[in-house]
Amino acid sequence: MAEETGYSVAVLGATGAVGEQILRTLEMKDFPVRELKLLSSPRSAGKKITFRGQEYTVEEAKPESFDGVQIGLFSAGGSISKQLAPEAVKRGTIVIDNTSAYRMDEEVPLVVPEVNEEDVKDHKGIIANPNCSTIQMVAALEPVRRVYGLKKVIVSTYQAVSGAGYEAVDEMKEQSRNVLDGKSAEPEVLPVSGDEKHYQIAFNAIPQIDKFQDNGYTFEEMKMINETKKILHENDLPVAATCVRLPVETGHSESVYIEVEKDAPTAAGLRETIGSGGGITIQDDPSRQEYPMAVNSVGLxxxxxxxxxxDLDFENGYHFWVVSDNLMKGAAYNSVQIAESLIQYELIK
Amino acid sequence: MAEETGYSVAVLGATGAVGEQILRTLEMKDFPVRELKLLSSPRSAGKKITFRGQEYTVEEAKPESFDGVQIGLFSAGGSISKQLAPEAVKRGTIVIDNTSAYRMDEEVPLVVPEVNEEDVKDHKGIIANPNCSTIQMVAALEPVRRVYGLKKVIVSTYQAVSGAGYEAVDEMKEQSRNVLDGKSAEPEVLPVSGDEKHYQIAFNAIPQIDKFQDNGYTFEEMKMINETKKILHENDLPVAATCVRLPVETGHSESVYIEVEKDAPTAAGLRETIGSGGGITIQDDPSRQEYPMAVNSVGLxxxxxxxxxxDLDFENGYHFWVVSDNLMKGAAYNSVQIAESLIQYELIK
Structure with missing residues (x-):
């Protein structure tokens, strides 16, 4: 009878960095999976992956793959989502999309459950999972917004290479070995695999993530700016971002400056407010050199x-440092949380 | 007769990361050195160093070492400067100090020649070289301040390990090898050699440079804040800093947000203004993925x-990215430039 409970789930992009974490999260959270399909591009089809002790063969994703699937967790790139999400929805699947394809679509809720869980109720078949760097920031901003209001947000990011996939991680490691051995780096993937030029990431910091837009901002920066406003339901909130790629495998860090609207609290007061937010863990004791770091966030x-x-000059200004595993809360974990929200609100047929 | 021209120069801390760059800069700039003394702690005394093809033996620094020395370039740590700078001054040496010992002393000019060269005229024997992360930022800020005025500065830094000396560089490299080989990192130096706890720098980002102050800011952050105001002669300018150590060998990067006072220019106008500053090289063409990066700054x-x-919300707000070799303009090069300013103003007897 256990076979009969739970949901039919498809993971599209199952062999990628995020897909792997989605499977790990489904296991970890004991998510009620009745039936599981692992889907990918033709290139990765045929690979074997173990889930809850059972071996699955990865299949090539086709429109028909979604027949009978209730929840589709998509992380195979924007163009594949654009192509297959409507096909899946047509077949009754609710798609939780981890690409940027639908995030700013007015018809598509963009959800971080700790922040705007109720937005899932407005879905028309697709729910978008925000960008990794956005998720961790809004999780920290929301409790502050609720209590004090937000007037301004400026963020500079310190982002890990796993956000650009396994090939970026491999490139960073190989380059690091080469540079340590006195050889040249020979970049081929980063900063953006589809862009014209490639630069050394080993022992460097690259101020470009995703392609440049006409306004001089990168698409990653525009994602942080626009998604933050959408998730917080604050269309007029000034948000500015500078996104930088670092030689870190996993774990995004962010230096955030905010100004609050009212009742400016002490630093201790703000700490308590942020700490009251869902999914937040405070690590903040300068006297004991306690602060968050990327390497300590991995897998959590x-x-x-x-x-x-x-801030030393503006009474309503504050600075803080936000770190999270970009593949977990920044992607896989948040996607699975969205699926849980759908179950909780009884939105899955 | 060539032996008789030029100045008697002592380099204190000659065997350190900055000391080595000072010697390289003196060579590169063809600085008029008549006589050279290389000084260090007892531990490094006896080492041999080549300067302009001639071998020198490093001597232990003592008060008497400065007899007859006209210019003393100090980079052996704050406590050694506190001890030996007054002794050197007593003997007629003008000390250019690259430690934090005297930077905020009201009697001591804090100089970046492109910004406040004339301040050297007020010296009473000691001139301080600012912190590396401050120098590159004020060099970019000064041309903007002159034309448009500054209302606010917020910086998040991406700092290289060589700012913490050779032992930090060695630690980063050894840790990187260990982590790549699946071994543990075993941190012993960073983030601050004299602090209690040590953390992995390889493939990580550490939001602590120098020790924490009681106000929750690190000393590095307070250096950037206070030194910027002093150098720019803008005591009331709001400056905020978050300083972060990265696994980069050499080259500090900075994400800077500013608000100007008046006549807010276009981005192109601001680019032209910043580019007009002394020592500034603009690398800014998003359409060609052109921007500064640490690895490209080394040795320059x-x-x-x-x-x-x-900024997309504030007409008078701007963002930019500043990169410089922290051992060169951030330390050695700026120190030698100060010595050149002293010569130009005929301040060396």
């Missing part, structure tokens, strides 16, 4: 916040 | 600026 679902301090 | 005296763009 938490959004870690520290270095919380008041 | 330039302050590189790119990613110059207007």
């Amino acid at each position: 679902p938490d959004v870690f916040v520290g270095r919380i301090r008041r | 005296p330039d302050v590189f600026v790119g990613r110059i763009r207007r």
